[in-house]
Amino acid sequence: MQKEAPCLKVPKINGEKAITTAHKLGLVNKELEVQRDNNCIYIPLAKSPSQDEIQVLQKQDINLEITKYTFPERKTRLKTLTELLEDKLPPHLLACVPRAMDIVGDIAIIEIPPELEAYKTEIGNAVLQVHKNLRTVLAKAGAVKGEYRTRKYMTIAGEPKTRTIHKEHGCQYHIDLSKAYFSPRLSHEHKRVASMVREGETVIDMFAGVGPFSILIAKTHEHVKVYAIDINPEAIVLLEKNIRLNRVEGKVHPVLGDAKQIIKQKLRGQADRVIMNLPEKAIEFVGAACKALKPEGGTIHFYGFVTVEEPLERLEQRFREEVEKSGRSVVKIFSSRTVRETAPYEWQAVLDAEIR
Ligand SMILES: C[S@@+](CC[C@H](N)C(=O)[O-])C[C@H]1O[C@@H](n2cnc3c(N)ncnc32)[C@H](O)[C@@H]1O
Structure with a gap:
């Protein structure tokens, strides 16, 4: 943007002295940019200077002219x-x-x-x-x-x-922070898990929320079937809107209800992969996740919390025990790490496990 303003025009040789003196007199318009050509400097002024102010400048041996000039606006740095x-x-x-x-x-x-x-x-x-x-x-x-x-x-x-639309990895999500869970801090996890899915898989997202795992998986794969379960009716309403918004109808199947019951009633032995993002309680659902896997087995992404007293090794041990109880076995935990700090000395962690 350009703006016309009173201008103090001085020969280049007087430039530095003129700028300093005009600043001291409080004459300079700080929103406009000082201009120069081969011979002169053009200093933008907030107002036309008085005779006294002109005399102060002249006493500095500044050869000056007061005129009008069109200045570009200063690109101001945003304050922190x-x-x-x-x-x-x-x-x-x-x-x-x-x-x-x-x-x-x-x-x-x-x-x-x-x-x-x-x-x-x-x-x-x-x-x-x-x-x-x-x-x-x-x-x-x-x-x-x-x-x-x-x-x-x-x-x-x-x-x-509390309602907004959030963009993540090329997908858009209707979010209502007061009605259904969503955290942008899990963005990396959503992408990491989605990138491990292979074409042709059936995935069960046991605690799907508004769909950030399920929808990204469907959006980034041609042939997948994702069952997205959640017990919160408001989360399912948002999930259904998000399925439409991201055009993944027919690939993501929203299911309202308790994941344990839903798997028992209609999803036994169907999944190649199960996502268990309910860190405070997922351990109680490991049996259900094992039942959801195909008879030949598959992958579970299991989320839990770890602390200094209950470290990652203990979480792995508890997970293995629950898998064994269900009659399955852990072939290997191929990745195990903390995802983010959730409280002082408490972290959300993820185990990626191959189950048979
Ligand atoms: C931590 S949030 C995770 C949401 C989503 N996966 C994400 O990354 O944003 C856990 C979700 O599990 C749902 N939930 C809790 N208990 C459940 C249950 N028994 N069966 C199905 N969903 C449940 C909650 O309503 C919540 O939306």
């Missing part, structure tokens, strides 16, 4: 969150401003520590200023809990809403 909050928060609290936030569609989710509670609106507004593409800032108002694994949120800036 901390810079924006510098004059709004006491200095000792600036260090407590959360560095990390989750972004789901046009919503930012932030954890406000108790000492910043009184400043949450300022923080929310600063987030919107830094991230111009966001519409809403939500503060976590409790832990993820209950059978549906949802949490409560409070709007601290922008439009009060």
Whole structure:
């Protein structure tokens, strides 16, 4: 964008002195860019200088002309969150401003520590200023809990809403954060598991949520059948919309209900691969996952939590015991690792296992 403004035109030789003096006098228009040609410098002014101000400049031996000139607007660097909050928060609290936030569609989710509670609106507004593409800032108002694994949120800036459309790996998802689980922190896992699926497979996503594993698998494979189960009716409504949005009708089959019951009633012996993303309880469903696999066996992606007291090796041992109990055996756990930190000294972990 270009803008016409009063201009202080000086020979190149006087340029540096003129800019410094004009700044000292508070004359410079900081939103416009200084211009130069072969002979002169053009300094944008916020207003026409008074006679006194002109005299100050002339006393510096500056050969000047006051004119009008068309300047380009300055490309201003966006301020950081901390810079924006510098004059709004006491200095000792600036260090407590959360560095990390989750972004789901046009919503930012932030954890406000108790000492910043009184400043949450300022923080929310600063987030919107830094991230111009966001519409809403939500503060976590409790832990993820209950059978549906949802949490409560409070709007601290922008439009009060929990619904949005989120893009991940070329797919789009209708999300309602207050009604069904979704975490952008699992994005890598969704892709990792989807990339292991082979053409022709039948997959059972036992705890599918709004469909980030199931839909990506269907979207990236020509011939797959994915049963996406969830016990939360709101998650199934969103999943059905997402199936349509991503045009994977006929490949992803949404099923409302308890995964254990659904497998027992209609999906025994069908799957080449089972995804078990319910870390707090998946261990109770290992028997059902084993029943879901084809008689010749298949792969299970099992999610659990690990802590210092209950490390990865213990999770593997518990998983093996549950598989044995169901009458199957673990050929090998071909990958076993932590996915992300979920609380201080607690991590979500994944085991990829070949079962016979
Ligand atoms: C941690 S979320 C995972 C959702 C999804 N896989 C993802 O990555 O976003 C677990 C999901 O399991 C569902 N769930 C809990 N118990 C269940 C059960 N017994 N049978 C089927 N789904 C269940 C919850 O409603 C929730 O949507």
